[in-house]
Amino acid sequence: MPKKIDILGVKVDPVTMEEAVAQVETYMDEMCGVLVATANAEMIMRATHDHELMKILNNAALVVPDGAGTVWAAHHLGHEMPERVAGYDLAQELMRRAPEKKRRIFFFGSAPGVAELAKKKAESLYPGIEIVGTRNGFFSEKDEPGIIEEIRKAKPDLLLAALGVPKQEKWLYAHKDELGVPVSIGVGGTLDVMAGVMKRAPRWMQKAKLEWLFRGMLQPKRAGRLMALPKFVLKVHHAKK
Numbered sequence: 676m677p678k679k680i681d682i683l684g685v686k687v688d689p690v691t692m693e694e695a696v697a698q699v700e701t702y703m704d705e706m707c708g709v710l711v712a713t714a715n716a717e718m719i720m721r722a723t724h725d726h727e728l729m730k731i732l733n734n735a736a737l738v739v740p741d742g743a744g745t746v747w748a749a750h751h752l753g754h755e756m757p758e759r760v761a762g763y764d765l766a767q768e769l770m771r772r773a774p775e776k777k778r779r780i781f782f783f784g785s786a787p788g789v790a791e792l793a794k795k796k797a798e799s800l801y802p803g804i805e806i807v808g809t810r811n812g813f814f815s816e817k818d819e820p821g822i823i824e825e826i827r828k829a830k831p832d833l834l835l836a837a838l839g840v841p842k843q844e845k846w847l848y849a850h851k852d853e854l855g856v857p858v859s860i861g862v863g864g865t866l867d868v869m870a871g872v873m874k875r876a877p878r879w880m881q882k883a884k885l886e887w888l889f890r891g892m893l894q895p896k897r898a899g900r901l902m903a904l905p906k907f908v909l910k911v912h913h914a915k916k
Contacts, residue, residue: 676688676690676694676698677689677690677755679738680749680752680754680756681752682714682719682745682748682749682752682911683719683720683722683723683748683907683910683911683914684722684723684729684733685714685718685719685722685729685732685733685738686732686733686738687714687719687738687739687740687745687749687756688737688738688739688740689740689749689754689755689756689757690737690739690740690757690760691757691758691760692758692760692764692765692768695737695739695760695765696765696768696769696772698736698737699711699737699765699769699833699858699860700769700772700776702736702737702857702858703776703778703832703833703857703858705857706857707736707857707858708851708852708854708855708856708857709735709736709737709851709857709858709859710731710734710735710736710844710847710848710851710859710860710861711735711736711737711738711739711858711859711860712731712732712735712737712738712739712844712860712861713738713739713741713760713761713762713765713860713861713862713863714732714738714739714740714741714742714745715741715742715744715745716742716744716745716748716903716904716907717742717840717903717904717907718732718741718840718841719744719745719748719907720903720906720907720910721840721841721903723910725841727841727845728840728841728844728845731841731844731845731848732844734848735844739760739762739765740756740758740759740760741759741760741761741762741765742759742761743759744904744907744908745759746758746759747908747911748907748911751911751912751915752911752914752915753915762860762861762862762863762865763862763863763864763865763868765860766835766860766862766865767800769833770797770800770801770804771800771801773801773804773805773833774801774802774803774804774805777805778805778832778833779805779807779829779830779831779832779833780797780804780805780806780807780831780832780833780834780835781806781807781808781809781810781826781829781831781833781834781835781856782794782806782808782809782810782835782837782866783808783809783810783812783822783826783834783835783836783837783838784810784811784812784835784836784837784838784839784843784862784866785811785812785837785866785867785870785872786811786812786813786872787811787813788811788870789811789837789866789867789870789872790809790810790811790837790866790870791809792869792870792871792872793809793865793866793867793869793870794806794809796869796870796871797869807829807830807831808825808826808829808831810822810825810826812836812837812838812839819850823850823853823854826854826856827853827854827855831856832856832857832858833856833857833858833859833860834847834854834856834858834859834860835860835862835865835866836859836860836861836862837861837862837863837864837865837866837867838861839863840861840863843861843862843863844861847859847861
């Protein structure tokens with residue numbers, strides 16, 4: 676694995692999609708019990724003032740550059756970062772390969788009913804895929820032992836958690852030993868997009884690195900969070916000096 680790149684204190688792996696998928700496959704084979712994080716500009720900015728999140732990201736086995744901002748920052752700081760590895764695309768690629776490798780997958784998160792819709796979509800896209808369990812992301816602390824038990828019993832090779840940042844990373848990290856899952860990934864809005872309850876930016880906007888703008892237009896309540904982007908650019912610029 677190439678050496679991690681420090682972006683505002685978060686160590687990001689300069690990997691291609693192909694390398695990221697191969698690495699996750701290796702972790703599943705080795706039954707490692709690891710956390711994989713998908714670091715976009717918003718997550719990195721949050722980690723600069725959320726020390727718990729920073730610690731979790733820097734203890735994650737793999738931190739992929741999810742977002743044009745992360746790739747830009749690496750280049751701006753003088754590092755090689757081959758490409759963006761979007762969490763959504765990484766999840767799809769792992770699911771696409773799952774039937775052939777007989778991988779078991781668990782969907783955890785989003786609003787009630789969404790994980791089940793995402794499961795149906797996965798089954799139609801990737802014939803033979805084994806989604807061994809679904810659980811929505813609405814729960815309180817008292818529900819946690821039951822959720823952990825449900826995931827353990829399902830024995831997934833891969834746990835995709837869509838609880839939003841930083842809740843998904845903190846929850847997966849806190850319970851990784853109890854869960855006994857080879858690989859867990861925080862996947863944000865992936866299940867929502869698969870279920871059709873949230874649109875993904877059109878291809879031209881993804882290519883033009885405007886996915887963040889599309890999300891802001893669709894979800895005006897995210898506008899405040901989108902302000903993290905210009906702040907991120909300034910912070911990276913200062914870090915270079």
